[in-house]
Amino acid sequence: MFDKKSGFVALLGRPNVGKSTLMNHLIGQKIAITANKPQTTRYRIRTVYTDDRGQIVFMDTPGIHKAKNKLGEFMVEAAMKSLHEADVVLWLVEPSSYIGRGDQEIIKILKQSLKPVILIINKIDTVSKEAVSEAIKAYEEQMHFDKIMTVSALRSTHVPELLGAIFQMLPYGPMYYDEDTVTNEPMRQIVAEMIREKALRALNEEIPHGIAVTIETMKQRKDGIWDIEATIYCERDSHKGIIIGKGGSMLKKIGTQARIDAEKMLEDKVNMKLWVKVKKDWRDSDILLKNFGYHEEDEK
Numbered sequence: 001m002f003d004k005k006s007g008f009v010a011l012l013g014r015p016n017v018g019k020s021t022l023m024n025h026l027i028g029q030k031i032a033i034t035a036n037k038p039q040t041t042r043y044r045i046r047t048v049y050t051d052d053r054g055q056i057v058f059m060d061t062p063g064i065h066k067a068k069n070k071l072g073e074f075m076v077e078a079a080m081k082s083l084h085e086a087d088v089v090l091w092l093v094e095p096s097s098y099i100g101r102g103d104q105e106i107i108k109i110l111k112q113s114l115k116p117v118i119l120i121i122n123k124i125d126t127v128s129k130e131a132v133s134e135a136i137k138a139y140e141e142q143m144h145f146d147k148i149m150t151v152s153a154l155r156s157t158h159v160p161e162l163l164g165a166i167f168q169m170l171p172y173g174p175m176y177y178d179e180d181t182v183t184n185e186p187m188r189q190i191v192a193e194m195i196r197e198k199a200l201r202a203l204n205e206e207i208p209h210g211i212a213v214t215i216e217t218m219k220q221r222k223d224g225i226w227d228i229e230a231t232i233y234c235e236r237d238s239h240k241g242i243i244i245g246k247g248g249s250m251l252k253k254i255g256t257q258a259r260i261d262a263e264k265m266l267e268d269k270v271n272m273k274l275w276v277k278v279k280k281d282w283r284d285s286d287i288l289l290k291n292f293g294y295h296e297e298d299e300k
Helices: 019-027 070-085 101-113 129-140 159-169 187-202 237-244 246-266 286-291
Strands: 005-013 045-051 054-060 088-093 117-121 147-150 212-220 226-234 270-278
Touching: 005 019, 005 070, 005 101, 019 045, 019 054, 019 088, 019 159, 054 159, 070 101, 088 101, 088 159, 117 129, 117 159, 129 147, 147 159, 187 212, 187 226, 187 246, 226 237, 226 246, 237 246, 237 270, 246 270
Parallel strands: 005 054, 005 088, 088 117, 117 147, 226 270
Antiparallel strands: 045 054, 212 226
């Protein structure tokens, strides 16, 4: 018999509702990238929270949206796979009583899945208490939830209470990871995502969705310094010029900011070099998607 709780928890929701921000605050460390742009998360990112009560394996998922290309299809499929594997589902929504078509589709999916669902009204710091109450009422009329909670992922409001609620709903079971594990994501992928995050934040609207990042080399010298070489791929020649910037200024900005994050994670100095290459329409190429790491691993 197991004496601690454990299980898998999927964070679902429309793009840009704050899933990655919430997960980072739940585990107390930044692993998933965040940006004020839809579809920032492309992979299923697993992180692990362990304390005396047991272990929660969080699965941050891409926002559920209408796919416009093969990358979009991969992202929606990744989100749906997490739903099927989850013991508990956290559904994040905006603090609004208007329930749009996208959230209506998620309601249909959740009703069919029969998984325990905690509805999370996020971003409560941006609206009045009355607006939050109206949002709760509107969603309660749509379906039954095992629990409804309000949070501000950005400010960590009610995050400890949410952890407690999750543990209450999880079954007793084994520890899936060592207690000091925070994520099972490969280090190279985390660094690639850090670079993509800085590009997302720095570049204008139409370019970020067409960017992919690959780590060409990542080696640590004897003196502890990490040498990281990465390539940013875009879909158009005109985008390449924008990413590089005048005299290389934009690429330098992206690289400097990504290096700072990488040094915090690796706890050592980092020497980072970035290149930019064009791969037209890569988001609709099965081969390039796989080369860029957009393929599911069989796990759990």
